[in-house]
Amino acid sequence: MGEIGLYLHIPFCVRKCAYCDFLSFPAGEEMKKIYASALIREIRGYRNAAEDSKVTSIFLGGGTPSLMPVRQLRAVFQAIYDTFPVDKDAEITMEMNPGTVNEALMSFVFDSVNRVSLGMQSAVDEELVTLGRIHTFEDVRKSVELLRESGVKNLNLDLMSGIPGQTEASWARTLSAAVSLGPEHISAYSLIVEEGTPFFRMKEEGSLVLPDEETERRMYTMTRDVLARSGYAQYEFSNYAREGFRCRHNIRYWKRGDYLGFGVGAASLFRGSRWSNTRDVDEYIRLSPDPGALVRGMERLNKRAEIEEYMFLGLRMTEGVSSAAFREAFGVEIRDLYGDVIDRQIRSGLMDEPKEGTFRLTDRGIDISNVVLAEYLLD
Amino acid sequence: MDQSRIRNFCIIAHIDHGKSTLADRIIEETGLLTEREMQDQVLDNMDLERERGITIKAQTVRTIYKADDGEEYIFNLIDTPGHVDFNYEVSRSLAACDGAVLVVDSTQGVEAQTLGNVYLALDHDLEILPVINKVDLPSAQPDEVAREIEDVIGLEAMECPRISAKTGLNVHEVLESIVHKLPAPSGDPDKPLRALIFDSLYDSYRGVIVFMRVFDGSVRKGSHIKMMATGADFEVTEVGIFGAGKFIPEEELSAGMVGYLEASIKDMKQTRVGDTVTDYAHMCDEALPGYKEPQPMVYCGIYPAETPRYPDLRDALEKLQLNDAALQYEPETSQALGFGFRCGFLGLLHLDVVTQRLEREYDLDLITTAPSVIYKIYKTDGTVLDITNPTNMPDPSEIEHMEEPMVKAEIMVTTEYIGPIMTLCQERRGIYEETEYLETTRAVLRYRMPLNEIIYDFFDALKSRSRGYASFDYEFCGYVRSELTRLDILVNHEVVDALSFIVYAPNAYKRGSQMCARLKKEIPRQLFDIPIQAAVGSKIIARETVRQLRKDVLAKCYGGDISRKRKLLEKQKEGKKKMREIGSVEVPKEAFLNVLKLDEE
Numbered sequence: 001m002g003e004i005g006l007y008l009h010i011p012f013c014v015r016k017c018a019y020c021d022f023l024s025f026p027a028g029e030e031m032k033k034i035y036a037s038a039l040i041r042e043i044r045g046y047r048n049a050a051e052d053s054k055v056t057s058i059f060l061g062g063g064t065p066s067l068m069p070v071r072q073l074r075a076v077f078q079a080i081y082d083t084f085p086v087d088k089d090a091e092i093t094m095e096m097n098p099g100t101v102n103e104a105l106m107s108f109v110f111d112s113v114n115r116v117s118l119g120m121q122s123a124v125d126e127e128l129v130t131l132g133r134i135h136t137f138e139d140v141r142k143s144v145e146l147l148r149e150s151g152v153k154n155l156n157l158d159l160m161s162g163i164p165g166q167t168e169a170s171w172a173r174t175l176s177a178a179v180s181l182g183p184e185h186i187s188a189y190s191l192i193v194e195e196g197t198p199f200f201r202m203k204e205e206g207s208l209v210l211p212d213e214e215t216e217r218r219m220y221t222m223t224r225d226v227l228a229r230s231g232y233a234q235y236e237f238s239n240y241a242r243e244g245f246r247c248r249h250n251i252r253y254w255k256r257g258d259y260l261g262f263g264v265g266a267a268s269l270f271r272g273s274r275w276s277n278t279r280d281v282d283e284y285i286r287l288s289p290d291p292g293a294l295v296r297g298m299e300r301l302n303k304r305a306e307i308e309e310y311m312f313l314g315l316r317m318t319e320g321v322s323s324a325a326f327r328e329a330f331g332v333e334i335r336d337l338y339g340d341v342i343d344r345q346i347r348s349g350l351m352d353e354p355k356e357g358t359f360r361l362t363d364r365g366i367d368i369s370n371v372v373l374a375e376y377l378l379d
Numbered sequence: 380m381d382q383s384r385i386r387n388f389c390i391i392a393h394i395d396h397g398k399s400t401l402a403d404r405i406i407e408e409t410g411l412l413t414e415r416e417m418q419d420q421v422l423d424n425m426d427l428e429r430e431r432g433i434t435i436k437a438q439t440v441r442t443i444y445k446a447d448d449g450e451e452y453i454f455n456l457i458d459t460p461g462h463v464d465f466n467y468e469v470s471r472s473l474a475a476c477d478g479a480v481l482v483v484d485s486t487q488g489v490e491a492q493t494l495g496n497v498y499l500a501l502d503h504d505l506e507i508l509p510v511i512n513k514v515d516l517p518s519a520q521p522d523e524v525a526r527e528i529e530d531v532i533g534l535e536a537m538e539c540p541r542i543s544a545k546t547g548l549n550v551h552e553v554l555e556s557i558v559h560k561l562p563a564p565s566g567d568p569d570k571p572l573r574a575l576i577f578d579s580l581y582d583s584y585r586g587v588i589v590f591m592r593v594f595d596g597s598v599r600k601g602s603h604i605k606m607m608a609t610g611a612d613f614e615v616t617e618v619g620i621f622g623a624g625k626f627i628p629e630e631e632l633s634a635g636m637v638g639y640l641e642a643s644i645k646d647m648k649q650t651r652v653g654d655t656v657t658d659y660a661h662m663c664d665e666a667l668p669g670y671k672e673p674q675p676m677v678y679c680g681i682y683p684a685e686t687p688r689y690p691d692l693r694d695a696l697e698k699l700q701l702n703d704a705a706l707q708y709e710p711e712t713s714q715a716l717g718f719g720f721r722c723g724f725l726g727l728l729h730l731d732v733v734t735q736r737l738e739r740e741y742d743l744d745l746i747t748t749a750p751s752v753i754y755k756i757y758k759t760d761g762t763v764l765d766i767t768n769p770t771n772m773p774d775p776s777e778i779e780h781m782e783e784p785m786v787k788a789e790i791m792v793t794t795e796y797i798g799p800i801m802t803l804c805q806e807r808r809g810i811y812e813e814t815e816y817l818e819t820t821r822a823v824l825r826y827r828m829p830l831n832e833i834i835y836d837f838f839d840a841l842k843s844r845s846r847g848y849a850s851f852d853y854e855f856c857g858y859v860r861s862e863l864t865r866l867d868i869l870v871n872h873e874v875v876d877a878l879s880f881i882v883y884a885p886n887a888y889k890r891g892s893q894m895c896a897r898l899k900k901e902i903p904r905q906l907f908d909i910p911i912q913a914a915v916g917s918k919i920i921a922r923e924t925v926r927q928l929r930k931d932v933l934a935k936c937y938g939g940d941i942s943r944k945r946k947l948l949e950k951q952k953e954g955k956k957k958m959r960e961i962g963s964v965e966v967p968k969e970a971f972l973n974v975l976k977l978d979e980e
Contacts, residue, residue, distance in 0.1 A: 007938050061938050162932065190932045217930040253939040267940040274942065297942065309941060312948060348906055368906070370931040374951035 003087075004053040004270075005252045006080065008039065009263030010065040011281060014099065018132035018202075021194035023265040023279055024063035035264075035281070036072035038288035042262050042277075043079040045291035050260065050270075055086040057249035059093045060113075066096040070108045077112050091248045093117055093156075099135035101143040106150040115154040115247075116147055117187075123177035124170045127163045132198070137177065144181045154245060156185035161219045163191055164199075164208050171219045172226070179230045184245035188223050189238050190216060217367060224363075237316050237366055254313045256306070272306075274299045303330065304378055307337065311376035316369075320360025334359075341375045382635035383563045384450065387592065388508075389457045389472055391500060392482035393490035393850065397512040401482055401544040401553070402440075402456060408550055409442035409454060439578070439590060439637060441620045441627075446558045454557065455621075455637035457577065457592075459496075467671060467705075467725075468578070470499055471653045474669060475577040475592035475637065478506040478561030480553065481534070485511045485519040485541070489531050489817065491791040491850040497532050506561050509536045510553055515543035531817045564594075564635030571661040572596035572604065574632075576654045579647060581701035587644035588626070590637075591656055595663065597633035598640060603659040607666040611649035612659050613642030647704050673705035675723025676784070676855060677730055677750045677834050678767035680711060680877060681737070682719030684744035684959065684968055689718045695741035696720060699733060706733055711768065715877040715961050716746055716971075721768055727834055746959060746968045748877045749975045752830045755782040755858055769879040772865045775916065782858040784830040789852045791823050796845040800824060803844055807832035808883060827856065831881070835975040866891055868898070868974075869912040869919075873962045877971055891921040894974050899923040901970035903954070909964050 012032060013024045027035070058080065065073075080086065093115040096105075101118075109116065120140045122128050128136060140157075147155060157178050161171055178186055193199045193208070202208040211219070224234055232240035236254060239247065252259055261268045264284040267276045275298040278284050287293040301309070307330055314321040326334040335342065342359055345351040350365035350372050365372050392398040439457040446452055459472040473479065479500045483493060500507055509528050511521045521541045528536035540556060542549040566573075578590035598604065598618055605612040619628040620638045632638045644650055651673075655666040683692045693710075700706050707723035724730040730750060737743050756764040756772065757779045766772055788809065792800050797814070801824065804811070809826035816822045833853065841849045866887055868878035878898075882890045891913030898911045902925050913921040958965035 009938060059938075192932050213930045216932070220930065253941070259939055261938060265938075267938055267942075269939065269941070276940065276942070299942075309945070312944070313941065350906075367930050368928050370947065370951050371906075371928065374948040374955070377948055377952050 002053045002258060003056045004050060004084075005057040005059065005249050005257060005259035006055055006084070007249075007259055007261040007263075007266055007268075008058070008060045008065075008076065009062065009261065009266040010060060010068050011035070011063040011264050012067045013062065013064045014067065014097070014134050015132070018130070018198040019191055019193065020132075021197050022063065023281075025281075029069070032068060032072060034285055036068065036076055038285045039076055039263055040079040041288040042291050042294065043076070043083055045289070046260065047083050050084055053084070053258065055080075055084045055090055057091045057093070057252060058086070059095075059249045061095050064097045064100055065094050066100040066105055070104060073108050074112070091115055091154075093247070093249060095119065096143070097133075097135065098139040098143040099133070101139075101146060103146070106146065109147065109152060110150050114152075115156065116152050117156040117158060117185075118143055118147070118183075120157045120178060121160045122163060122166075122170075123174040124166075127166055127170065127174075130164050131160070141181065144183075154185070155183040156187060156247065157181065157183045159186060159188040161188060161190045161223070162211055162216055164210055166211055166219075168215060168218055168222065172222065175223060175226045179226070179232075185239070185241045185247060186227060186232055187239050188227075190220075220367070221363070234318050236318065237369065251317075254316050256309060256313060272301055274301060306330070308377050311338070312373040315359075315361055315373060315376070318360060320354075320358050323357035323359075337378070338376065345372060345375070382565065385453045385455065385564055385635045386478065386557050386561050387455045387457065387476050387564060387635070387637055388478040388480060388557060388561055389459050389476045390480045390482055391459060391473075391493075391496035392512075393484070393487070393492040393496075396482050396484040396487065396490075396493070397544045398482050401480070401510070401512065401542070401550070402458065404544050404547055404550045405454070405456060405554065406440055406442055408547070408554060409444040439621050441622065441637065444554055444558070447555060448558075452558055457637065467673065468652060469496070470503070470669065471575070471577045473500055473503045473505060474667070475575055476503070476505055477564055478508060478557070480557065481507050481509045481528075482512050482544075483509065483524055483528060485513050485521045485524045486516050488520075488524050488527050488821070491789055491823070491852045494532070494791075494823075495789070495852045497534075507534055508553075508556050508560050509534050509539045511536070511539060511541045512544050514541045515546055515548060527818060566594045566596075566634035568595070568597060568634040570595035570634075571663045572598050572602070572656065572658040573663040573667065574598065574656040575667045576606075576650060576652055576656060578652060579650050579704075581647055585641055587641075587647050587650050587701075589640050589642075589644070589650050589656070590621075591632075591640065592637045593632050593634055594667065595634050596658065597631050598656070598658075599631040604640075604642065604656050605659045605662065606650060607655040607657055607662075608670050609649050609651060609654060611644075613644055615640050615642045617641045647701050651704060673725065674855075675705065675707050675753075676726055676830065677724045677752060678721055679724075679730060679750040680713060680716070680719055680748035680768065681708075681722050681734065682713065682716040682746045682748075682877075684746055686717045688743060691741065692720065692737070692743055692745075695737050695743060696722070698741075699736060703733070705729065713748075713770075713877045715875045716748075716959065719746075723767070727838070744968075746877075747972045749880055749972060750834045751880065752784050752834060754863065754881055757781070766881075769865050769881045770876045772881065775864070780860055781863045783861045783863060785827055785856050785859050786830050786833065786853040787856045788826045788828050788833070789823055790826070790841065790849055791817075791821065791851075792845055792849040794820050794822055796848055797822060797824065799844040800841065800849055803837075803840055804828065807837060808886075828853075829861065829883070830855070831883075839976075864915055866894070867914045868894060869910070869914060870898070870902075870966065871909050871962050871964045872912075874914075875961055875966075878974060880975070887915050888920050891915070895921045895923040897974050897976065898970060899925055901973055902964065902966055903958075904928040905965060 011024045012027045015026055092113050094113045095117045097119050123137045125136050159178055193203050199208055227240045231242055234240050235246050258270050260270055264281045265277055265279040275295045277294040278296050323334045351359055352362050353359055390398045390401055442454045444452045444454050457472050457475055459469045511524055513519055514521050525536040528534055540549050540552040573595040574591040574593040576589055576591050580588045582588055600615055600617055602615045604615055617628055618632045618640045619626050653670040657663045683689050696708050705725050708720040711721045712718055734745055734747055738745055751767055754766045756766055758777050759779045790800055804826050809828040812825040814822050814824050841851055862884040863881050864884040864887055866880055866882045867874050895911045895913050904925055908927045909925040911923045912919050958967055
């Protein structure tokens with residue numbers, strides 16, 4: 001029986017943050033209800049598709065899933081359990097915005113979810129304002145308290161570096177504040193100014209002052225050092241966990257396990273194909289009775305594409321990729337395909353081989369990962 | 380053939396004043412072509428020309444016009460190239476005509492090339508028929524333009540046809556004027572053959588097809604002919620006239636006619652434009668005047684972006700040269716770029732046209748080095764060297780002095796931009812000669828300028844500083860002694876030979892700094908710091924550093940959306956493919972040409 005992960009996209013938010021280019025938007029109660037019904041129809045449409053797959057992780061992402069009323073969340077989960085065999089030890093994560101955590105949600109959290117990912121971003125309220133977040137650091141502290149009281153044993157905090165106006169000192173404050181809240185897991189991403197966001201327009205106008213490249217690099221190093229000292233080991237470019245608390249669902253993405261994405265714009269990798277759902281929410285709702293009609297950009301991966309993905313995703317993990325696993329997956333030697341690239345990168349100090357046949361990026365390799373990983377695309 | 384029924388003429392105009400459109404209308408109204416057959420612009424049949432809106436390769440069309448007097452006239456409309464680089468071709472085309480239709484845009488008035496073309500036409504004693512075009516546009520000022528033609532050029536223009544070539548308005552009037560105002564040819568059909576080659580075309584099946592105007596005598600299939608300048612002789616296999624877009628065989632071409640001949644000619648070098656065709660056994664007394672060897676003025680290195688395609692580049696140049704006798708090339712080797720060719724061109728546009736044809740028609744990816752002129756180096760041992768590649772410049776201790784080519788430049792500009800244009804010319808070492816006011820708002824500036832100052836980006840600079848209102852023409856006017864030195868560029872401490880160039884010595888420091896700054900912009904950051912230096916001899920005169928790449932932002936693979944990540948990496952990889960590795964540094968291909976773009980405005 002194959003293992004599979006499920007991703008559910010809840011596109012609602014209270015208001016759009018200034019950096020956000022994810023598929024999300026403010027929505028009224030009626031819309032939420034209609035969307036939940038569409039989601040349920042889509043899930044049930046997979047009734048026969050995955051009955052021989054065991055679900056070992058579920059991830060509710062957004063947007064802000066905590067904006068979905070509990071009654072609808074329960075209905076969606078009912079559809080999942082009706083449609084898929086869910087493993088009793090499955091990791092079930094729900095993303096929450098600290099500004100939306102409330103008592104009413106806790107009963108659902110208590111009996112349906114075992115991991116919560118809280119969008120803290122910063123411990124500095126001015127930075128939260130800059131980002132357009134709807135919460136303060138105090139809201140984060142209170143949320144953590146409430147979640148712990150409700151029995152959440154696996155908690156992630158999302159942090160963001162590279163915020164306009166952020167300094168090394170303020171980032172250090174954010175890191176130690178996060179650590180002091182005692183989460184099991186910390187994700188730290190850098191802000192990317194994406195086209196179409198308010199930040200992008202500000203950057204074009206020259207009114208957005210971002211930390212320079214050197215500062216960003218030092219922040220990244222600091223993150224690794226501070227978190228390591230506090231018992232969080234890095235296991236991926238941007239992810240740190242206490243022993244036994246790595247995020248199984250995200251690891252699935254990097255190791256190319258199967259997953260099905262439900263909801264508007266959600267991405268899937270299933271039995272050798274990748275696809276995404278339509279990004280148009282009206283269309284999503286209209287077509288949800290026929291899940292096949294939602295599919296956009298269906299791509300059957302050939303071996304070459306699989307190998308490329310294996311490398312550029314696998315090398316995001318600090319454990320690296322091993323030649324034995326590569327051989328087992330593809331029946332060819334990693335060195336036959338990438339010997340030149342690997343040797344050159346080792347010579348340039350971008351990669352090392354901690355034990356024979358295991359290759360991983362060095363700190364310098366991670367710093368300039370776009371350049372390094374692009375070399376694993378085959379001609 | 381009754382010569383009184385023949386009119387051999389061309390249309391001359393400044394770029395975009397409507398020459399090709401009027402040609403289309405004339406062909407249409409004279410009827411040899413149905414509308415369905417009409418391509419949009421019959422005379423411009425190369426894609427490239429259409430895109431640039433100019434005609435590069437002269438072509439010609441014969442049509443029959445039934446005039447209002449009831450007689451049929453043969454019109455030979457000889458097309459002329461529209462750019463200063465092709466002045467010699469223009470002059471040969473004009474020499475094949477008896478008259479010229481001068482098109483002036485009623486919204487623009489007289490421009491630099493209008494004048495240049497008129498002077499050329501007058502040099503060839505052509506009767507000139509002015510036509511005012513685009514009178515259908517709201518901004519048309521036909522009266523003012525007519526007055527301008529009279530004042531500036533000195534041609535009677537008040538009564539001339541006022542037309543819209545686009546809509547066909549009053550084109551009939553042009554046709555009647557051609558019959559009544561332009562002269563018929565007046566050669567002697569009984570004299571020995573004397574014909575002018577004004578163009579030629581290479582066809583892989585038929586060999587060279589020679590386009591010519593017969594002045595005296597006649598030629599037919601089987602005639603034994605001789606080219607007076609090249610000395611080559613041939614037996615004619617076919618003669619004929621130019622239909623629209625096709626060749627129509629005829630028995631004979633006689634005095635006054637325009638047509639083509641074929642004689643199994645394999646080598647275009649034997650049938651040079653400007654040469655005189657005569658009878659082998661009965662040579663004419665004297666060749667027609669004006670023959671010149673095509674003289675390249677501008678040189679640059681052309682290299683394949685991918686080294687293994689060198690043989691393809693050589694084949695492509697060979698084929699292009701069959702059709703373009705002015706293109707010259709010889710193999711050269713660069714340490715930085717490998718095997719390639721040093722190519723000679725009539726001018727910058729010619730260079731541009733050739734490189735674009737190589738890329739499009741032969742699917743080649745090219746690296747083009749900065750263009751150079753021919754410098755004359757007088758060595759201490761008394762010998763003189765022509766240098767087209769800066770790398771070949773001898774050691775300064777062996778040089779007595781150097782000379783560089785100069786041009787007479789005429790810039791026509793509206794008076795409000797005279798200031799900025801004069802500044803530009805001074806920056807480019809122009810020697811001011813005079814300003815001639817054509818009317819209160821427009822003037823011609825005349826400068827003597829070193830050719831090497833205008834071959835990089837002068838034209839672009841001129842356009843940007845005049846908001847497109849300046850037009851420009853130039854003519855080679857000899858060599859002058861100059862203080863010149865070679866500037867080398869070092870990338871990561873290595874001299875990149877393909878970036879070396881010769882510069883006016885007092886400007887070396889400034890140019891060196893500009894080039895370093897430009898390269899800093901062109902070369903992307905890499906895994907290590909890359910020093911870029913400019914040097915004269917062993918002395919470093921400028922330096923910049925491309926700082927090493929330190930940190931990429933780490934994107935979130937949100938919700939398992941991997942395709943976005945892949946796109947980012949593919950973009951990264953694509954960028955790398957467009958690089959050429961110099962030592963261990965990756966340099967974008969365009970950098971070799973862009974490095975001399977100086978005008979940042």
